[in-house]
Amino acid sequence: MNSLMARRAVNWIMTGLCGLALAIALVPLVSLLWLVISRGLAGLSWSFFTALPAPVGETGGGVGNAIAGTLYIVGIACLIGVPFGVGAGVYLAERGDTRLGDGIRFIAEVLSGVPSIVVGIVAYGLVVIPMRRFSALAGGVALAVLMVPTLARSTEELIRLVPHELREASLALGVPQWRTSLRVVLRTALGGIMTAILLTVARAAGETAPLLFTSLNNQYWNWRADQPTASLTVQIYNYAVSPYAEWHDRAWTSALILLLLVGSLALAGRLLSRRRVR
Amino acid sequence: MRPKVEVRSLNAWFKANHALRNVSLTVPANTVLAIIGPSGCGKTTFVRCLNRMHELVPGACQSGNVLVDGQDLHARRVDPVNLRRRVGMVFQRANPFPTMTIFDNVVAGLKLNGVRGDYPALVEKSLRQAALWDEVKDRLRQSAVSLSGGQQQRLCIARALAVDPEVLLMDEPASALDPIATARIEELIRGLRESLTIVIVTHNMQQAARVSDSTAFFYMGELIEHGPTEQIFTNPRESRTEDYVTGKFG
Amino acid sequence: MRPKVEVRSLNAWFKANHALRNVSLTVPANTVLAIIGPSGCGKTTFVRCLNRMHELVPGACQSGNVLVDGQDLHARRVDPVNLRRRVGMVFQRANPFPTMTIFDNVVAGLKLNGVRGDYPALVEKSLRQAALWDEVKDRLRQSAVSLSGGQQQRLCIARALAVDPEVLLMDEPASALDPIATARIEELIRGLRESLTIVIVTHNMQQAARVSDSTAFFYMGELIEHGPTEQIFTNPRESRTEDYVTGKFG
Amino acid sequence: MKAHTDKTYDLQLDDLRNKLLTLGGYVETEIATTMRALTERDSKLAETVIGQDREVNRLEIEIDEACRRLLVLRQPAASDLRFITTALKIVVDLERIGDLAVNIAERAIDLNQSPPLKPIPDLSRLADLGQRQVRAALDAFVEADPDKAEQVIKNDDLLDSLYHNLVNELLALMMEDPRNIRRANSLLFVAKHLERIGDHATNVAEMVIYMVRGTDIRHPGSRK
Amino acid sequence: MKAHTDKTYDLQLDDLRNKLLTLGGYVETEIATTMRALTERDSKLAETVIGQDREVNRLEIEIDEACRRLLVLRQPAASDLRFITTALKIVVDLERIGDLAVNIAERAIDLNQSPPLKPIPDLSRLADLGQRQVRAALDAFVEADPDKAEQVIKNDDLLDSLYHNLVNELLALMMEDPRNIRRANSLLFVAKHLERIGDHATNVAEMVIYMVRGTDIRHPGSRK
Amino acid sequence: MQTASEIATAAREPERPPESAPARVNVPDRVWSGSLLLLGFAVLAVAAIIVAELVHIGGPAISHTGVLAFVRNSVWDVTRDVFGALPFIYGTLVTSAVALVLALPISVGLALFLTEMAPPSVRSIVSFPISLLAGIPSVVYGLWGLFVLVPLLRRPIEPLLAKTLGFLPLFQGPPIGLGYLAAGIVLAIMILPTITSIAIEVLQTVPGTLREAALALGATRWEAIRVSVLPYARAGIVGATMLGLGRALGETMAVTMVIGNSPSIRASLFAPGYSLPAVIANEFAEASGDLHTAALAALGLLLFAVTVALNVAARLLVRISRRGPTRVAA
Numbered sequence A: 001m002n003s004l005m006a007r008r009a010v011n012w013i014m015t016g017l018c019g020l021a022l023a024i025a026l027v028p029l030v031s032l033l034w035l036v037i038s039r040g041l042a043g044l045s046w047s048f049f050t051a052l053p054a055p056v057g058e059t060g061g062g063v064g065n066a067i068a069g070t071l072y073i074v075g076i077a078c079l080i081g082v083p084f085g086v087g088a089g090v091y092l093a094e095r096g097d098t099r100l101g102d103g104i105r106f107i108a109e110v111l112s113g114v115p116s117i118v119v120g121i122v123a124y125g126l127v128v129i130p131m132r133r134f135s136a137l138a139g140g141v142a143l144a145v146l147m148v149p150t151l152a153r154s155t156e157e158l159i160r161l162v163p164h165e166l167r168e169a170s171l172a173l174g175v176p177q178w179r180t181s182l183r184v185v186l187r188t189a190l191g192g193i194m195t196a197i198l199l200t201v202a203r204a205a206g207e208t209a210p211l212l213f214t215s216l217n218n219q220y221w222n223w224r225a226d227q228p229t230a231s232l233t234v235q236i237y238n239y240a241v242s243p244y245a246e247w248h249d250r251a252w253t254s255a256l257i258l259l260l261l262v263g264s265l266a267l268a269g270r271l272l273s274r275r276r277v278r
Numbered sequence B, C: 001m002r003p004k005v006e007v008r009s010l011n012a013w014f015k016a017n018h019a020l021r022n023v024s025l026t027v028p029a030n031t032v033l034a035i036i037g038p039s040g041c042g043k044t045t046f047v048r049c050l051n052r053m054h055e056l057v058p059g060a061c062q063s064g065n066v067l068v069d070g071q072d073l074h075a076r077r078v079d080p081v082n083l084r085r086r087v088g089m090v091f092q093r094a095n096p097f098p099t100m101t102i103f104d105n106v107v108a109g110l111k112l113n114g115v116r117g118d119y120p121a122l123v124e125k126s127l128r129q130a131a132l133w134d135e136v137k138d139r140l141r142q143s144a145v146s147l148s149g150g151q152q153q154r155l156c157i158a159r160a161l162a163v164d165p166e167v168l169l170m171d172e173p174a175s176a177l178d179p180i181a182t183a184r185i186e187e188l189i190r191g192l193r194e195s196l197t198i199v200i201v202t203h204n205m206q207q208a209a210r211v212s213d214s215t216a217f218f219y220m221g222e223l224i225e226h227g228p229t230e231q232i233f234t235n236p237r238e239s240r241t242e243d244y245v246t247g248k249f250g
Numbered sequence D, E: 001m002k003a004h005t006d007k008t009y010d011l012q013l014d015d016l017r018n019k020l021l022t023l024g025g026y027v028e029t030e031i032a033t034t035m036r037a038l039t040e041r042d043s044k045l046a047e048t049v050i051g052q053d054r055e056v057n058r059l060e061i062e063i064d065e066a067c068r069r070l071l072v073l074r075q076p077a078a079s080d081l082r083f084i085t086t087a088l089k090i091v092v093d094l095e096r097i098g099d100l101a102v103n104i105a106e107r108a109i110d111l112n113q114s115p116p117l118k119p120i121p122d123l124s125r126l127a128d129l130g131q132r133q134v135r136a137a138l139d140a141f142v143e144a145d146p147d148k149a150e151q152v153i154k155n156d157d158l159l160d161s162l163y164h165n166l167v168n169e170l171l172a173l174m175m176e177d178p179r180n181i182r183r184a185n186s187l188l189f190v191a192k193h194l195e196r197i198g199d200h201a202t203n204v205a206e207m208v209i210y211m212v213r214g215t216d217i218r219h220p221g222s223r224k
Numbered sequence F: 001m002q003t004a005s006e007i008a009t010a011a012r013e014p015e016r017p018p019e020s021a022p023a024r025v026n027v028p029d030r031v032w033s034g035s036l037l038l039l040g041f042a043v044l045a046v047a048a049i050i051v052a053e054l055v056h057i058g059g060p061a062i063s064h065t066g067v068l069a070f071v072r073n074s075v076w077d078v079t080r081d082v083f084g085a086l087p088f089i090y091g092t093l094v095t096s097a098v099a100l101v102l103a104l105p106i107s108v109g110l111a112l113f114l115t116e117m118a119p120p121s122v123r124s125i126v127s128f129p130i131s132l133l134a135g136i137p138s139v140v141y142g143l144w145g146l147f148v149l150v151p152l153l154r155r156p157i158e159p160l161l162a163k164t165l166g167f168l169p170l171f172q173g174p175p176i177g178l179g180y181l182a183a184g185i186v187l188a189i190m191i192l193p194t195i196t197s198i199a200i201e202v203l204q205t206v207p208g209t210l211r212e213a214a215l216a217l218g219a220t221r222w223e224a225i226r227v228s229v230l231p232y233a234r235a236g237i238v239g240a241t242m243l244g245l246g247r248a249l250g251e252t253m254a255v256t257m258v259i260g261n262s263p264s265i266r267a268s269l270f271a272p273g274y275s276l277p278a279v280i281a282n283e284f285a286e287a288s289g290d291l292h293t294a295a296l297a298a299l300g301l302l303l304f305a306v307t308v309a310l311n312v313a314a315r316l317l318v319r320i321s322r323r324g325p326t327r328v329a330a
Ligand SMILES: Nc1ncnc2c1ncn2[C@@H]1O[C@H](COP(=O)(O)OP(=O)(O)OP(=O)(O)O)[C@@H](O)[C@H]1O
Pocket: B014, B017, B019, B037, B038, B039, B040, B041, B042, B043, B044, B045, B046, B057, B203
């Protein structure tokens, strides 16, 4: 019987189930954050940020070189990936209503679903094999390849969010297309694009798989692009799968630092976009 | 008197869709031409042909001539970018540049083209022409999106006026506005006629009746009748016009 | 005669924004009440209070009474779900369920409520009432989005009628339509009056004049005047009403 | 005629048209009745005319209201607008024709109190012509037939000349015998009223032409 | 009075009002001139009246057009609608007053061809009163003053009784001497015309009351 | 005055659009267009490079083994140059399936709760942690999985499952902790924010008036969701799911850390297994020879092919379902 009572009961049950989904989703998050913070804080010290990793059995040491390496690799990735990613996005938004544009958009979409480990292999073939060594550059290339399709898609969407009328308004004022694109359309979408870049960078900084056999790892400081370079994520992985309990602790502390790094990038992006909305 | 705008057997297509069929009409200088007709009859397409915005639509093409001051818009020498400065346009939805201040919006057409000039004086003049000066003179440096819908629309008119066009095209400029804001815009249009030639598209027959000197009635891409506004509304020649203005359509 | 709808000193708020102030009026059965007033005066808020859609808005609250057939909508026993079947609603933009066929759209309300019945007959009846039957009878199984804007709006009216409401609320039902579709809807409204009580919000004064028996003029959340439509438009009592209908506002 | 998208609009226009026709019908019978009252010296009949004129007055107000309602509710344009503004004007003429019939009826009652004057056939002819002009003008209106209306305007000359003959005839009658003066004077006014009825019919016809063709043909001499 | 949001609307309404006033002014002077032509036996003056009436006719058509334009362009409501429909009606009365003045002028030209009859002071009084009624009705219209309009309606009785006296006086004159008949008859029509002028002024006054108050006071006896 | 008929006789109406030359564009605009096009080709170049490199590096292994054998063979013995990818394919599919089964209902429920049910205050409070969940690097998930989830699975979860659902082959065997189930759960947690956020986006595009239409007909809140919201959002939710699946298939670190890394095929979810990305991650850097590297790259090629196929399918599916009545005419 489909009485009103029954219908209302169904309503409440479904609402309850959906609320339950929220609770379930929050359990791992809380657990994870709690552990990272509690176990990570335990090992945190100033030297952890600055020192080189200590060998097994020694106390102290840090992941200074890994932090620097992550920033270094990501910096290289940005230098390569941002211009191409944003540029391709502008192309898709401004000239992408053709067959070719459709194809490129489709490919960008598919590419953003390609597993990062696969991209690692590509960077390996592209940089490591010719250079005959693992290098920061290889890691940067891998991350850049990952960034380009996502950036292209989000840049396109952000530009498309700019009302078509705005473009027409500018054209109707007798402004040439290129100026309209740069000074009206891109200008309007700029805040959003900055946010997109920050979020993409945050994601790249958290990548591990493509770095495993591109930038590899390094126990020392390195500022050369053609040398293997440490990174926080790889370092965490190495610590985590090691059999030593104290390295496990360092894994947690490194994870905390990684989260802070990624989190602050994402937060900056959010703040930027919020200011834009206002 | 030579007409300000002359359209000779204009045809326009969107891909295979024949949106305008053989339209010919003339607009004398300093008059207001209103375009009326049911939805989809080609009103927007028509005005967009007058400043070559039509050709920006992918797959769009056209034939026939549009002459402004006797000069064919599609002549080799005519640069559409330049042309659009002479033939301004105001759109259905107010579209001020959201990242710019009120002031910058008004001078946008000049700044974007790198034209120098006495910007403050020009801003005041344009805003006065658009009957907005008194409402915004104390907050020219505020963002344009802080204005109400009707004010934004007048800002867009000021922006179009700042580049000193000879012809102003308006595509349903008041359809998103409330009656009061609409009345303001209508008054403005009549005022602007002193210095410009205006073509306005409207789906509101009464509005056409109020603001225009002559009215053109479009139907299914054809120009059915074009004549003095009063005649179109009190005594049209064509029975289809009569049917439309008296509400006997469909 | 007992009024169909009676509103007693209704107040409504959006958070701290006092959107309706002490509105009282009555609507006799089988009449059309039109609500007019400038943008933001509370027209939409008012009708949404009549079927308790107002309370769905986060932060919204209200005081005062709304009575349908003498029964207070906010009485303990009244279930809003049930109430909304008795007090139907049609919105500004046609919103047929896009995933359903025309047929299913019409019976959506019944199916939801688990009402069994001779659906085909009911669909025909409702579509006839909404003056849409002849146009769609051969394609009831097609998607509702295949209809034109005006047809979609009439479909929404049919959908609202299918659950056999006693009161129909319409919030600017024709503002997104062209003049021809609008004329159809207006005719429909006058026809529906035979079997329903209708409250229609419109920003178009002439439309209010055409379709309604009585008209209420709202201004800044207050009900300024409510009276027979003809009186409101030819001889209003309140000077603010006079100013508004003659276009002397702002 | 093509129907409006909005059927109620058509109904309201039809209603207005019917009201005008009813009014026209009343007015026509008033003229006929009043003339019968005059020739048959029937004061009772004359009084019915006065009664009927109340209906006419009521209808006039109703028609005015209907026109205003249509104007405010429908925003008529083109032919609809011309029809409604014409109705606003025509109704004045029709009502005035009714009043004139009443005036004649009053004269009739007056005359019936004195012995009859010698019969004046031209007067009946004038009355006949007047009545026919009113009917023709109304026909032209109903059928929206400008040719018929033009005929009415042309025929007014006939009516005028008949009237002038009649005036001379009546003046002669007065001079013949001063005892005729009062009665002949009354008949003179009757004739004058009939002539005015013809004028009003002409007005209606002119408005019909404006309504159909959209050109105002009144006062051809005084246009800009 | 509060201004419309749309200034042009106000301008158009003002323009209509001014045209009506101009028309009223013309008509008033027509009455005055025609009476001077009559009493001073000045046929030239009488002819100027006929010339002036062309202006009146032109204005009538112009006003009709202005009203229709306002109706179609502005969709007036409430007081604006009442004003415009009133204008459509008033103009008929004013034009008719002009015509009546012309008729009187024609009679004057006629009379000037015969030797003068003995002076009839009541006629001038009637003319005076008629003219004053017209002016008062127009004032009531301009000032939108229903009290003044009511005064006009009341004063019409005065005018009517004056007219009836005059009729008797003139009839007596006819009976006195058959040679007077033709001329007295002319004066009778002059009187009749003046009485009609008064009636039209009353009509205007009634419309003014409707315009201001929104209630139709015509034909109080025949309302539903 | 011109009327239509006069115009019609004045000029014969062209029936077809003229073969129009493209509108003349000035020089700077042409330069701008050209450079944009070059940038657009960058995406194509990336795609081409990926395919080329994968084929280039992985090719020798495939030609050594043969495509079918490579995919069907279940033995992976590097020392003997025997490369069978089946265990990795199996592991990848099983873990992804587990992840989807767990994540889909929770994601959709969560998305519905946040967009349709929760009061706005809750919504704004909760949407932040959900976005956090999406931003946490996978290696951190792996860390958590390894040190929190795996011990929990070992005791008490897996024994409990075995006791209650042990009649199913899926839940038999020793409770090791590391294995398909652990990987599946971690993957579920990782794709949950992906699916949820896309689902929320999709739900937010459902016009509010559609919801109100149902409510105004006398629907309860849930009925409004069922009748108007979900059907409208269906295609989008399917798309979200496929994207989540894509992410699950390709996820490397977290899986590597908890799946157990044993190249075998077992029916039980408790058993350790291996996945395509995991084996690449573990062996690539220290591959024992060119053929080994090639075999791993071939696995990458396989993974690439699968994810591309999935993405293509997702797009086509969305397109097909959009052809139906999914959008109100604009
Ligand atoms: N960008 C476009 N692509 C393809 N066809 C179009 C496009 N814009 C308009 N059309 C078609 O061209 C015809 C004329 O459209 P147009 O926009 O000029 O009509 P309109 O009179 O402005 O209608 P409305 O009153 O709805 O704005 C229509 O049939 C329309 O479907």
